[in-house]
Amino acid sequence: MTGTILFDPLVPLWLxxxxxxxxxAAVALAAWRGLSGWALRGLAGLVILAALAQPSWQQEDRAPLSxxxxxxxxxxxxQRLAARAETTAEAAEALAREIDARPGTEVRRVTVPDAEGDEGxxxxxAVSEALAREPQGRVAGVILLSDGRLHDLERLPDLPAPMHLLLTGRESDWDxxxxxxxxxxFAILGEEIELTLRVEDEGAAPEGARTAPLDISVDGAEPERFEVPIGRDVTLPVTLPHAGRNVIRFSVPEAEGExxxxxxxxxxxxxxxxxxxxxxLVSGEPHAGTRTWRNLLKSDSSVDLVHFTILRPPEKQDGVPVSELSLIAFPTRELFLEKVEDFDLIIFDRYKRRGILPSIYLDNVANYVREGGAVLxxxxxxxxxxxxxxxxxxxAVIPAAPTARVVEEGYRPEVSDLGRRHPVTAGLPDAGDWGRWMRQIDVTPEAGDVVMEGAEDRPLLVLDRVGEGRIALMASDHAWLWNRGYEGGGPQLELLRRLAHWMMKEPELEEEALTAEATGRRMRITRRTLxxxxxxxxxxxxxxxxxxxxxxxxxxxxxxxxYEGPEIGLxxxxxxxxxxxxGLGPAAPREFVQTIASGAALExxxxAVNGGILRLEAGLPALRTVREGRPAAxxxxxxxxxxxAxxxxxxxxxxxxxxxxxxxxxxxxxxxxxxxxxRR
Structure with a gap:
């Protein structure tokens, strides 16, 4: 029971x-002039003013709160490393019993589990949510049982009482x-990039070790081992082996005692x-499709084009002086013998043998295909x-043989049954609603895959792998009709783009491939097959x-x-x-980036709230009562x-x-x- 005098004025305080x-003033004037009764009048005025202030006696019946x-x-x-989990559980039970045994004190147990994903x-x-559930006026302290490695320090709440950190790790720990x-x-194929790595020892690391073995593996292949210094940045030159995603894994073997x-x-x-x-681009005699090929290739800024066109065959006799035929001789030897490997793609557009390219040059092109080149x-x-x-x-590398017949009639190119499964032709836009072509060379497939068909289901586009390289045969020279929009045209640009990328061995256009895309811990596994x-x-x-x-x-x-991955890693x-x-997430989860127990982040x-940081390794600390504002540890x-409260x-x-x-x-x-x- 408590009592307090309260005032509730009937008029404003200024009045x-x-x-x-x-x-x-009136009482003072009356007293100064010696008027009788001034004291009684002053008391009467005081009583009236006191009544206007309306004083009251307030009594409260209170119940103390814990x-x-x-x-x-x-x-x-x-916290599950070494013996931290057992140490934490024992300390939590002992502290909970001691707090419950104190009169007028309650304990609220708060458990911090692993966060979703890789949040750490x-x-x-957890502390903020727990404080939000409790009256601030009753919170007497916050005790953390942790290794001090947290990842949300920016969410530190305003603390109404001392906070203490009891570290679970040992001073002898090292990692x-x-x-x-x-x-x-991203990186450009064929160009060297540099990765910077560092191997660090933290905590009470053993003395003497100055280097550590480092294993490097690309796309899950057998790793190569190198010795790298500890505690120093190491720059590694890397050249990507193929286009698309390259997964590089660096690892250091586990050391004894870490x-x-x-x-x-x-x-x-x-x-x-x-x-x-x-x-x-090697063109035979000029025709309507030559300009289409050239414009198509030159329109792409990422294409370096060398165009070789035979405008005048050697057997042509028209009396033109030799000095007026050309300014310089075309470097056929350099292109087809010495530098053929420098090209990513060679296109023969209506080319026929005229003695300009000797057989040895064409034989070299065939070898170029076998060794990994691409020819269309x-x-x-x-x-x-x-x-x-x-x-x-x-x-030796062309996948279909001509029958010496040329079909001169209109037809609509169609994707074959096999082509519907091949990534080069599968899902081409507006399939079946394309403009007609007017010529087709009758060929007999000898190898490869027929992905498009023409007149009377004859093979129109044949793709084949030869050795390490690839070759494509388009049995028609009328693809330019699509580019001109004849009868609505067709997807010439998309078809040729896919052809070029398939021959460049781009992973997304491999007909036999197994790939996966990750979103968080979920991966979408895709299998493409014919x-x-x-x-x-x-x-x-x-x-x-x-x-x-x-x-x-x-x-x-x-x-x-x-597939939902149960853990982070490769x-x-x-x-x-x-x-x-x-790889799902980083190879090392955020929880394990730094594992040595430390209170530096929370110090x-x-x-600021007079708390303390102690190690459980030294024993469970005693619990005392301290006044507000005094050191609490x-x-x-x-x-x-x-x-x-x-x-x-x-x-x-x-x-x-x-x-x-x-x-x-x-x-x-x-x-x-x-x-x-x-009376006076």
């Missing part, structure tokens, strides 16, 4: 003050980690892109003649577990499956002879601040100057002053 000043101590238990992944330890988020300091997302090897690896995913596409043959009527390019050493069915895919997780997933056909030649995919690797916040002890059960107010009493007293004083003046 009450003005009345008091006027009454005081103090609350937040006990925050960090159970994230880094959200320690301050080795691998850090990738810079890694580009806390964990989860931060001994790093995944770098770099997309390989081509700087420029070098194309050699756009055949015209000359392909069916005795001077056909097929009647040269190139016949077969009508695809078997299940085997997924090997970073921990070595194998999972078999069935694939569903989502489009002709395209099968997919969705996954291996296998389906038949196809293999792929993909400023703890000092010392050697072997931590303190909480009692808040003396209470709950008001009832409130009673009693007026100190009832109206009847004010009227009676004021009237008596005024009457007494009047009688006093009358």
């Amino acid at each position: 009450l003050g003005a009345g008091g000043a006027a009454a005081l 103090d609350i101590v937040l006990l925050v238990d960090d159970r994230t992944a880094s 330890t959200l320690l301050m988020t 080795r980690r691998l850090v990738v300091k810079n890694a580009p997302a 806390l964990t090897d989860r931060n001994n690896a790093a995944l770098v995913q770099i997309n390989g892109v081509r700087d420029r596409l070098r194309v050699l 043959v756009a055949a015209g009527p000359d392909f069916a003649s005795a001077d056909s390019l097929y009647r040269s050493p190139l016949s 077969a009508e069915e695809a078997g299940p895919v085997t997924v090997t997780t970073p921990s070595g577990e194998e999972v078999t997933l069935p694939l569903d056909e989502v489009a002709p030649g395209r099968f997919e499956a969705l 996954y291996r995919l296998e389906q038949g002879e196809e293999e792929a690797v993909i 400023p916040a703890i000092e 010392g050697r072997g002890w931590i303190g909480i601040t009692p808040r003396d 209470y709950e008001t059960l009832s409130v009673r107010q009693t007026p100190l100057l009832p109206a009847w009493a004010v009227l009676l007293v004021a009237s008596a004083l005024i009457l007494g002053a009047w009688l006093r003046e009358g």
Whole structure:
């Protein structure tokens, strides 16, 4: 039970003050002039002013409330290293019992689990949410049982009481980690890039070790080992082996005595892109399609084009002086013997043998294909003649033989059944609604895949792999009609773009491929194949577990499956002879980037509320009561601040100057002053 005098003025305070000043002035004047009864009149005025202030006696019936101590238990992944989990559990139980045993004190247990994804330890988020659920006036302290490695310090709340950190790690702990300091997302094929790595030892690392072995693996291949210095930046030159995604894994073997090897690896995913596409276009006699080919290739700024056109065959006799035929001789020897490997793609557009390119040159082109080059043959009527390019050493790599027949009739190019599954022709826009072509060379396929058909289902586009290279045969020279928009035209640009990329071995256009795309921890596995069915895919997780997933056909030649990765790291995919690797998140989760227990991050916040940082390795600290504003931690002890909070059960107010009493007293004083003046 408590009592307090309260005032509830009936008039504004300024008016009450003005009345008091006027009454005081009148009493002072009367006293100065020696008038009798001034004292009684002054008392009457005081009683009236007091009544206007309306004083009352307030009594409260209060019930004391207990103090609350937040006990925050960090159970994230880094807390499961060594014996931290057992140490934390034992300390939490002991502190909870001690707090519950204190009179007028309650404990609130708060558990911090692993965050979703790779957010790390959200320690301050848990503290903020716990404080939001409790009255601030009752919180007497916050005790954190953690390794001090948190990732949401910016969410530190305003603390109404001391906060303490009890570190779970040991001073003798040490750990080795691998850090990738810079890694580009894209790199140009054939150009060297530099990656900067660093191997660091943290904590009480053993003395003597100055270097560490470093393993480097590309796309899951057998790793190569190097010795690198510890504690120093190492710059590694890297050249990407292929276009598309390249997954590079760096790892350091686990050293004896270190806390964990989860931060001994790093995944770098770099997309390989081509700087420029070098194309050699060899045209036979000029025709309507020559300009189309040239304009199409020159319109792309990423294409370096060398165009070789035979304007005048050697056997032509027209009397033109030799000195007027050309300014310089065309460098055929340099192009077809010495520098043919410098080209990414060679296109023969209606070319026929005229003695300008000797057989040895064409034989060199055939070898160029076998060793990884790409050739596209756009055949015209000359392909069916005795001077056909097929009647040269190139016949060893051309996938179809001419029958010497040329079909001169209108037809609509169509994608074959196999072509609907081939990435070069699958899903071409406006399929079946294309303009007609007027000529086709009749050929007999000898190898490869027929992906497009023409008149009477004759092969129109044949693709083949020869050795390490690729070759394509277009059995018509009328593709330019699509570019001119004849009868609505067709997807010439898209078709030729896909052809070029397929011959450049771009991963997204491989007809037999296994790929995966990651979104968070979910991956979309895609299997492209020319077969009508695809078997299940085997997924090997970073921990070595194998999972078999069935694939569903989502489009002709395209099968997919969705898989939720249970952990972060490098996954291996296998389906038949196809293999792929993909990294989900970083190789080392955020929880394991730094594993040595430290209170450095929380030290400023703890000092601001007079808290302390102690190691559980030294024993469980004693719990004391300290006054607000005083140091709340010392050697072997931590303190909480009692808040003396209470709950008001009832409130009673009693007026100190009832109206009847004010009227009676004021009237008596005024009457007494009047009688006093009358007797005088």
